[in-house]
Amino acid sequence: MxxxxxxxxxxxxxxxxxxxxxxxxxxxxxxxxxxxxxxxxxxxxxxxxxxxxxxxxxxxxxxxxxxxxxxxxxxxxxxxxxxxxxxxxxxxxxxxxxxxxxxxxxxxxxxxxxxxxxxxxxxxxxxxxxxxxxxxxxxxxxxxxxxxxxxxxxxVPGYPLDGGRAFRAILHSYYKDIKKATRIAVLGGRAFAIFLILFGLISIASGSGGGLWPVLLGGFLYFIAGASYEQVLVKDVLSRINVKKVMQKEYAVLEPSMRFSEFLERYQDRDEELYLVKDPSFSGILDLKNLTSIPAKMQKMISLQQLALPLSKISALRGSDSAYAAYRQLSDQNLEFLPVVEKSSLLGFANKRKVMQRLVLALKFGVGMKELKQKRSPKK
Ligand SMILES: [Zn+2]
Known part of the structure; x- marks a missing residue:
């Protein structure tokens, strides 16, 4: 927070x-x-x-x-x-x-x-x-x-309150389905949130005071109940997908000594999203979205090495990680791309846009959900 x-x-x-x-x-x-x-x-x-x-x-x-x-x-x-x-x-x-x-x-x-x-x-x-x-x-x-x-x-058995979590755990072990369990427990959370809001509004209307607090708390609860259900869905979908499916293997490789102005001139019309700045002594990614604006005068002086985010400063993903691990790391580190490394060689970059696209395909059209379900089912 x-x-x-x-x-x-x-x-x-x-x-x-x-x-x-x-x-x-x-x-x-x-x-x-x-x-x-x-x-x-x-x-x-x-x-x-x-x-x-x-x-x-x-x-x-x-x-x-x-x-x-x-x-x-x-x-x-x-x-x-x-x-x-x-x-x-x-x-x-x-x-x-x-x-x-x-x-x-x-x-x-x-x-x-x-x-x-x-x-x-x-x-x-x-x-x-x-x-x-x-x-x-x-x-x-x-x-x-x-x-x-x-x-x-x-x-109170409404997710995400403690009682709701305990309730979900019971439903989870009964139905063996975390999504279904969460859906029911979230309904409990929303019902309780609505009750709090109504209770607060009635207290305000009757002038007995102290009604604002239940209204605020109910609103907050209603909002996070929904968000936690989405979180479970996202996790359920993305943890079935391997990081390699949301990885991008093609990218432009640029010289660290190149001036930023030269880069802009040469690459303004290209549609690559990802630029790897690399020579034998340096490697980093140029994260255009997260760069602050640079005045024209400075663009001629500043090199790509100075602007690139060194790979040594980013915690990389492994080839065996899930797309969910990528999703979390990308959000935590606030990046668009993350390197995927296996046996110290670079496989490619997990791409946030691709993760989100996978999520939409899976949630809307069920793409990739079946095959991976089989892979996961033999659980201890
Ligand atoms: Zn608690």
Whole structure:
């Protein structure tokens, strides 16, 4: 996610804060200090309300982080890579490499978060119940409720909420079909999103307040539910296709010492998309789409070597990789082309346009879907 700051690293996982989190921090601290606490615990000083508000939001943030950490630690125990946890406007998200998850693993990973929130609910409730100090009673009063809401909300069986992921895992092991399982679980997600939006709109109309939040959350949920279904489709299609089918073997090879102005003159009418800049000591690709504009004066001075992206700086694909690996790497590295290498020789370049074309052919006309299905079916 863009706009994040790294806070710290724990169990080998980067914990990041997205700038949108600060809005929630300010909004919640204000709401708690001026409405919530004065309403339930009247006759305290303003300063006390604000201290309680800020501590509560920080502890809520810790609760969300612990929830995400539980997902991540189960993933790590199952040898699945966890890159980061990001806290943002709608809570937290752990970036977990969820390629080829077994249903059992996905179920455990999904359920771990809400279970930990339930545990936190129990702990905060006990403190609330047992301690006599008004200050901490007020804070734990808020936190036990929020952790309970967090647990219950996430257990709703709508994808991509945790409950929806667990639900999908059950459907996946029942139907042995990840697409069908996702389609059903996404329906649950969309139904819940619509319920949230309607609930929010009714609260706004009846003037009871607090309706904006469900509307926003419902809209967000509806949007990512659809996007996650598309993601599953893309993965399903592209992981059946070998990278060589989306690879381009023809390209112009240019001298690194050539001036950019000369290149423009000579190649403006040609329809190659890819230019390899190469001599015995250098090789790189000229990524015209990602170059910034260069003034005419500079074009005469600057060489192709200075503009080309060295192949040594790009992580290459292997000949045995799938088109899905190419799709992910191309998006991650924000490139149009990626070298495909086998036994240290260059086979060609995976081409983003070709990947997208394959995707359209497969989704619209079923091209290439059957033959590869057979190849994949003998699964352990
Ligand atoms: Zn969760």
């Amino acid at each position: 863009r706009g994040t700051t790294k806070l710290f690293r724990i169990f080998g996982i980067d914990v990041q804060l997205h700038f949108s989190w600060w809005f929630v921090f300010a909004l919640l601290a204000w709401d708690l200090s001026t409405f919530f606490f004065p309403k339930y615990f009247p006759d305290l000083e303003n300063k006390t309300y604000w201290t309680m508000g800020i501590i509560s939001v920080l502890l809520l943030f810790t609760s969300v982080l612990l929830h995400e950490l539980s997902h991540s630690l189960v993933a790590k125990a199952k040898k699945i890579k966890v890159e980061s946890i990001t806290l943002f406007f709608f809570g937290g998200v752990a970036s977990i490499d969820d390629e080829d998850l077994k249903p059992g693993t996905e179920f455990l990973m999904a359920i771990a978060g809400p279970l930990f929130s339930l545990l936190l609910f129990g702990i905060f409730y006990l403190i609330y119940f047992l301690n006599g100090n008004l200050f901490w009673t007020a804070i734990t009063f808020y936190l036990y409720q929020l952790n309970l809401i967090l647990a219950l909300f996430n257990l």
